[in-house]
Amino acid sequence: MTSENMSPGLLRVMERARRNPHERQFSLAYLIDVESLKLAYHRIRKKAAVGVDGVTKELYGQDLEDNLQNLHQRLKTMKYRHQPILRVHIPKDKNRKRPIGISCLEDKIVQGALTEILGAIYEQDFLEGSFGFRPKRSAHDALRELHRVARKGGANVIFEADVKSFFDKVHRRTMLEMLGERIADKSFMRLVGKCLNVGVLDGQVFTRPDEGTVQGSIISPMLGNIYLHNVLDKWFEEQVKPRLRGEATLIRYCDDFIICFEHMDDAKRVESVLHKRFEKYHLSLHPEKTRLIDFRRPPLDQKGGKGPGNFDFLGFTMYWRRNRKGPGWHLASKTRSARLSQTVQTIYDLCRRQRHEPIAVQHKALVSRIRGHFGYFGVNENQKCLKSLVYWSKKAWHKWLNRRSQRASLNWKRFLDLYKDYPFPNPNVYVNIWESP
Numbered sequence: 001m002t003s004e005n006m007s008p009g010l011l012r013v014m015e016r017a018r019r020n021p022h023e024r025q026f027s028l029a030y031l032i033d034v035e036s037l038k039l040a041y042h043r044i045r046k047k048a049a050v051g052v053d054g055v056t057k058e059l060y061g062q063d064l065e066d067n068l069q070n071l072h073q074r075l076k077t078m079k080y081r082h083q084p085i086l087r088v089h090i091p092k093d094k095n096r097k098r099p100i101g102i103s104c105l106e107d108k109i110v111q112g113a114l115t116e117i118l119g120a121i122y123e124q125d126f127l128e129g130s131f132g133f134r135p136k137r138s139a140h141d142a143l144r145e146l147h148r149v150a151r152k153g154g155a156n157v158i159f160e161a162d163v164k165s166f167f168d169k170v171h172r173r174t175m176l177e178m179l180g181e182r183i184a185d186k187s188f189m190r191l192v193g194k195c196l197n198v199g200v201l202d203g204q205v206f207t208r209p210d211e212g213t214v215q216g217s218i219i220s221p222m223l224g225n226i227y228l229h230n231v232l233d234k235w236f237e238e239q240v241k242p243r244l245r246g247e248a249t250l251i252r253y254c255d256d257f258i259i260c261f262e263h264m265d266d267a268k269r270v271e272s273v274l275h276k277r278f279e280k281y282h283l284s285l286h287p288e289k290t291r292l293i294d295f296r297r298p299p300l301d302q303k304g305g306k307g308p309g310n311f312d313f314l315g316f317t318m319y320w321r322r323n324r325k326g327p328g329w330h331l332a333s334k335t336r337s338a339r340l341s342q343t344v345q346t347i348y349d350l351c352r353r354q355r356h357e358p359i360a361v362q363h364k365a366l367v368s369r370i371r372g373h374f375g376y377f378g379v380n381e382n383q384k385c386l387k388s389l390v391y392w393s394k395k396a397w398h399k400w401l402n403r404r405s406q407r408a409s410l411n412w413k414r415f416l417d418l419y420k421d422y423p424f425p426n427p428n429v430y431v432n433i434w435e436s437p
Contacts, residue, residue: 006120007036014120017182024180025121029187032075032113037068040112044105051104052086052201060105071106078190082107084199084206085214091342101200101214111195111218114188118222121182126225127233132254133221139314142253143333143379143433146313149260150331154247156296157267159259160311162289163278166255167215170227171282172196175213178230195219211282224254231281232257240270251313258313267292295320297329315339315377333433335377335385343373344392351400359401363422366393371425378430386427393424 006014009031016023041057041064050056060067074080083104089097103111119135126134131142149155176193183189195217199208213220236250236259246262248270261267271292278285295309298320310319321332347369354362370393378386394415401418402410410418 007031010116010120013117014124017121017124021125024182024184026184028117028183028185029191031117032072032110032191034068034072036113036116037072037109038064040109040116041068043112044108048105048108049088049102051102051107052084053104055105057105067106068109071109075110075191078187080110080191080194082110082194082198084201085217087200087202087214098215099202100216101220103214103217107195108218110191114191114195115219115222117188118219118226122222122226122229125182126229127237129237129250130225130229130233130252132252132256133225139253139376140379140431140433142251142314143316145249145251146258146260146318147331147434149249149251150297152247153297154249154262155260155331156294157261157264158293158295158309158311159261159267159271159274160289160291160293160313161257161259161274162286163255163257164284164286166283167220167224168209168212169283170211170213170223172211172213174281175223175227178226192219192223196223221254227281228252228255228257231278231283235277240273244269253314256314258311264292264294300327312336316379316382321381332381333379334382335389339377340385340389343369343389344396347389347393348396351396355400355404359418359422362397362401366397367425374425374427374430376431378428379433380429383427383429390424390427394419 013025013028013031016025041061044057046057048057071080083106085101085103085107088100088102090100092098123134129145131137131139131145146155175196176189179189179192196213197208198214199206200214213223233250233252236248241248244261244263244266246266248262248266249260251258251260259267259270261270275285293309293311295311298308310317312318315336316333317336319332319334320329322329347366350365350369351362354365370389373389374386398410398412398415401415404410
């Protein structure tokens, strides 16, 4: 939610937070009224996954006013209870799965209202290097910032970091202490505590974890940002950067971050203390996925079309590429090979499942999936990876169309004739990350 559509109460909170960054907010719970709950309800996706109670958004909305009045009354009388979170496991890569928590609809509504209030307070505190789950900021903005730093010569060394199981390791007591530095409303804090201290149903097994905030819940990204703002962003800006010899820039998207350095000695100094800093807050950096990369721009006379170093960030592999026109090098981005393979596998599975559906139905589903991929990965100079996706998607579609019938086969020529009527999106540049939008 932006300031344009905030309630007067939220605007007052935001203004107080902006004017007095060290002042605690004493009156917040009253902002969770029927109207704010209704807004939170409408922000939930129409086909959002259902929690343990099986209540859909459509079903809840059939008697929306009475349901919200009832929910508000339970919140006022402190009779509201957060229901267990349903845990499901979705593919993360070829060999691993990511645990995702699904809250019940009423809990999503409450979490949404809490998140809006927290955003009104903390958006004033968050720093420029934080891009994840913030209004008018995106992963593409983080990539633009990286390109800006690289052009200025401030990305000679990259500290590539991976926070191990971040959401599962958030220390709840420390989290509440951080919130207590800005919030003095006990009723509001009690509600946040209920969102944190919630049981988890994984299959038939019910557990009540002592730590963490469930990945997938509406409030978790905001809490994660607040936690890392205190652990990393503010510490780096106020205590680390003034002690460095050269320029350094932190770019963070939720728990995914890199630090760009001008000098290697600065990078090594920060690396030596960063692990201890995270351990202090019950977090750890993955030893095999955290490294320093010499990422200096290659010399003009170097032969070859690519620089020696590369690193992964936000689903892309970043590397130096020789300019096509004139001498020199520029920072380039391509889809990380694992992400491309994952999307190809998804499309392959889609073709297999829908092979008996009408051609138009299959085509619509495939186009939707490819456009979704292009909407994120369709950045400057990544057309080769986009073309690769189109190629393998055509191969997968042809294979499973050919298996629709045992009587007649669909050869490649006939498939290409069909493809003329049902083409895939063109692999163009959909998002410009080389310039500010």
